[in-house]
Amino acid sequence: MLWLVVGTGIVVALLRGGKLRIEDVGLRAMWVAPAALALQLFSFVAPGTLLNAVLILTSYSLLVYGLVRNSHLQSLRLVLLGVILNMLVIAANGGRMPVDPRAAQASGVNIESVLAGAEAKHVVAGPETRLSFLGDVIPVPLVRRVISVGDIAISLGLFLLIQDLMGRRLEIDLGPGG
Template identity: 35%
Template sequence: MILVGALAAAVLLGLLQGGSLFRLGELRFRLGPLALGALAIQVLVIARSRATRLDAALLLISFATLLVFALANLRLSGLPLLAAGLLLNLAAMAANGGFMPVTPQALEYAADLGSRVPGSKDIVLERHQIRLYYLTDILVLRRLPLPTAFSVGDVLIAAGLLILVPRAMRQRSSAPQ
């Protein structure tokens, strides 16, 4: 949820700064199809809302693939932050069986321990069960239409998007610096 909001805010910021969606479409990434495939995998796994080993493995593979994509595009403004966020999220998820842990308290509603949070990559665990706790979804926004928990990695990814997208929308070249 937080990353969708960050992307929407980045596009709005780009438009307010006189940018163009057309210019955003001209942005050229290295390994772009790889990233699209990784995102498609995430959408499928998130839509399934199951906590199987296959789903966990697919999420880890998709995050690792997105990290490779980000590293291949470090020349673009914002991508170093985005890559750092992906690395932190990948580490937290790998340390916790492939899903991003979130406590029931962070979600602000009761959920069954070990269950997936529908429509997310999260799994509900008690604090003592979580490895790399401070890299997991421990930050909470309560004032959105839907309260959301997110990680430090998500903040870095959002910051990267807020740099990359508006610059790409303003620049005439395909490589915002």
């Protein structure tokens, strides 16, 4: 779904007169994103294990570090909020994001692999789920996905970041310090 957000962000920025060049906005700790992605990919080796949880939570910790280092960009503060929300629910549920089966069904998402425990990053939400309201509970049938509140914050922040990077800043007041 992030590719859809990035693509939409680029198209909107171009329609608004932005250029396909990245302005120098002073991004710091750029190594964090590929390192976090690598950890997420390695997590698929051992689904449902302590190693899996450690890899996923370490990747989220790296993302938080990188986003804090870049919090001078208002759009990345929104991404940071989303990452923290997702990290909280994942940490509370043993390293996996809970998925609401009703939301999955409403989106047309097949959760058989989640039900079988074969998913490295997801678990079916149930009565024992902690912070379930922060899990993947929002059906998005158009793209056959179930997303979280954190995913919405991440997506909006990335969309706004693309507007900034392509030279046509969108001003949105996020309150004090924004």
